[in-house]
Amino acid sequence: MSQRQPHDTLPREGDFDLVSLLPSLCAWHGEHGHDTDDASRSPRAVRERMNIEIQALESLMSGDEDRLRLSDLARWLEENITRLEPLLRARNTMLLPESWAHANPRSRLLDEGRVLVANAIDRDLDGAGVDGPLDPASDVASLLVGLEIRDEGRLSHQALDGYLRISGDYELPRLLPVFRVIECLSGARRALRRREEAGDDEQPALLAETMSACRRYLDLAEYHTEFRFPPLVIGVGVAGSGKSRFTRTLVSRLGAIRLCSDVERRRLHGIHPQEKKGDVPVDIFFDAATEKTYHRLAKCAGALLDAGLPVCIDGTCLKREQRDLLRHQAEGRGLPVLLISFEADEATLERRITKRAARQDVLAEESLAILARQREAFEDFSDEERLLLVRLDTTADNAAEILAGLIQEHVR
Incomplete structure (x- = not known):
């Protein structure tokens, strides 16, 4: 699933932020996933948890409208679990004995x-499924729903993007709608259970509070059942052009997943994404490695688009063949695609690269030589590409706002 974490120790208890939580979560999932001979175990475990949550929530509901909403969600879950059974069975090798929480x-x-x-990922420690077997997507969905219900959409986007970059588990998002809906039902059940635990006394304020919380979870569950047409954004530009900085903004603003060519190149060579750059022991930039990297980027982009997630490619994408390979992942699915040419004047490029070299303790001359080679290797955009092309001056003060606005307009 993923390479073992490079750190000697990872926090197991106490306070986390996303920067420390995500490596811990990925490490747990990578180290504790195990195989099973029972091919139906994963789909069966998901159905069992779904049925437990639905029955418990139904017993706590009193209004016909809420029961109807629950019935619609139950039907959607059953249809989608059936549709995803082949993927769930294929992931039996990843089943966890218990939740990270x-x-x-x-x-x-x-x-x-x-x-x-x-409880850093907001799992119900007394609820069904916490002691396994469960797919890693269950833990991830719990974290995302916990953030979304608290109106922390920015952190939810960052959490999913970061988890996928560290773990490399790009099939997981296809399962997330199902697990997110189940986690929403769990949250709704917990909300109504608070009123039940308060006793039989008439408490109008508590009734209003718990019903409001329950319906917020139902609203969120229904949102995650909606079908979407996610865009593919392909960043193009030489070193120092601002690709990484500006594509990072798309994660928080648009909920995009950022696929980084340097991360996937390292992963293909068995190097963990969080390994220090200076520790890379092999030359991974020869032509065959670059070709494999772009094929992996295309495969991962396709999986994410199938999951309904916007995708942003952070790579130089200097060759038309590379851009076409990526572009066809969206066009073949009938989805919107946009090419963003990240641009800056020569003096700015050289200044940025020199600063980066000093920060990474490498020779500026070597970095500038790479820039020169990239400029020479760049293949100009074809007439077909120009129909999808936006040129962005990354030295502009409002470049990030311009970029987000252009993408939103293109999708509309």
Whole structure:
């Protein structure tokens, strides 16, 4: 699933932010996933948890409208679990004996000192499925729903993008709608259970509060059942052009998943994405490695688009063949695609590269030589590409806003 974490130790308890939580979560999933001879175990476990949550929630509901919404969600879940059974069976090798939260019951998720979740991924430690077997997507969905229900959409986007970049598990998002809906039902059940636990006394304020919380979870569940037409954004540009900086903004603003050519190139050679750049022991930039890298980027982009997620490619994409390979992943699915040429004047490029070289403790001359080779290797855009092309001056003060606006307009 993923390479073992390069760190000697990872926190198991206490306070986390996303930067420390995601490596811990990925490490747990990578180290504790195990194989099973029972091919139906994963689909069966998902159905069992779905049925437990639906029956429990139904017993707590009193309104016909809420029961109808629950019935519609139950039908959607059954249809989609059936559709995803082949993928669930194929992932039997990843089944976990227990949730990360079960092993870290006293964890908390913080953001800039604020406590967001008391149980860092917001799992119900007393609920069904927490002690396995479960797919890693269940833990990830719990974290995402926990952030979304608290109106922390920016952090939810960053969490999914970061988890996928570290784990390399780009098939997982296809399961997320199902697991997100189940986690929403769990949250709705917990909300209604608070009223039941308060006793039989008439408490109008508590009734209003719990019903409001329950319906927010139902609203979120229904949102995750909607079909989407996600765009593919292909970043094009030489070193220092601003690709990485500006594509990172698309994660928070648009909920895009950023596929980085340098990350996937390293992963193909067995190098963990969080390994320090100076520790890379082999030459991974020869032509055959570059070709394999772009084929992997295309495969991962296709999987993410199938999951309904916007995708942003962070790579130089200097060759038309590379851009066509990526572009066809969206066009073959009838999805929108946009080419963004990240551009800056020569002096700016050289200044950025020199600063980066100093930060990474490498020779500026070597980095500038790479820039020269990239300029020479760049193949100009074809007439067909120009129909999809936007040129972005990354030295402009409002470049990030321009980029997000252009993508949103193109999708519309």
